[in-house]
Amino acid sequence: MIFSKKCEYAIKALIHLCINSDTDTRLNITEISDSIESPMHFTSKILQELVRHKIVSSSKGLGGGFFLNNQQKNIPILEVIDIIDGKELLSQCGLGLKKCSSKNPCPIHNEFVKYSEQLKQALSTKSISVLSLGVAKGTNFIINQKEEIL
Amino acid sequence: MIFSKKCEYAIKALIHLCINSDTDTRLNITEISDSIESPMHFTSKILQELVRHKIVSSSKGLGGGFFLNNQQKNIPILEVIDIIDGKELLSQCGLGLKKCSSKNPCPIHNEFVKYSEQLKQALSTKSISVLSLGVAKGTNFIINQKEEIL
């Protein structure tokens, strides 16, 4: 697994929120965790973290819930990954060396840099809303499809 | 971190063994873990696992230790990664979906497949001995260099 479970749930929740929420349609945590098939309280913690980082909006009280405003829907997914799993995840040396660099490369440095830069590039140009398009259209999925649907 | 600590230590130990051991020069676990700066007993467990998978050779008793024969030095590093971290690591869906595929892709499926296939390809063509060349020559490193050396 490249990403942590936290990060997987974060991405799924954001896509679900992007499709189903807006400034005046808020989703509560029960709805969200049921929809993306994630543990409720754990997901709640993750969303709280994203709220603190202004990736997600929330409001308490009756009629409240989590939602994304239009600006938040355009946040690149890489930003979320960096917040949840740390910028190191996709930048770090494959052998865990702190001082690995092009000047002092580990034996797999070049392969790693080449491919991780590509992946970072791809993820930095995909916003939450872009990733949501296919899901909204039904061509991409964020939960496992049942046999009958396959 | 893409690889587990176990896997990082495994790769480092193998490169160290590739350079410094052969059928009649064996290294004991103290020498190995000191050289690659890894926890001794943990490294010992990892090497035992690799011995069971015939990636590493070992002999007990006085003058014994761990070593690689020539055939073992030519094993692709991907094989080691698959054993230690599981084949899933570089094949699995970025969102953790069990049924993610080109027919039922998650929103980041294409980016991930492209990236992981390239990385797997690169790692499947690099043997332990190939990775060791630069380390033996001093152009690549498996432990952090001290400031003075930088």
Place this chain on the structure above:
DNA sequence: ATATAAAAAGACAAAACTGTCTTATTTCTT
């Protein structure tokens, strides 16, 4: 044979990750 040096194996412990439960706080509606 005995001592020694080594890997192998097993039990345990600490830390990180994942997940659950309970309580507090806020906001809306009546």
Place this chain on the structure above:
DNA sequence: AAGAAATAAGACAGTTTTGTCTTTTTATAT
């Protein structure tokens, strides 16, 4: 003002990963 519905926060528990310590087994040399 009170009640209800929601997030926020904190304490706790299970699991996996990482790391340590001790004992057992094996092989070698004396």
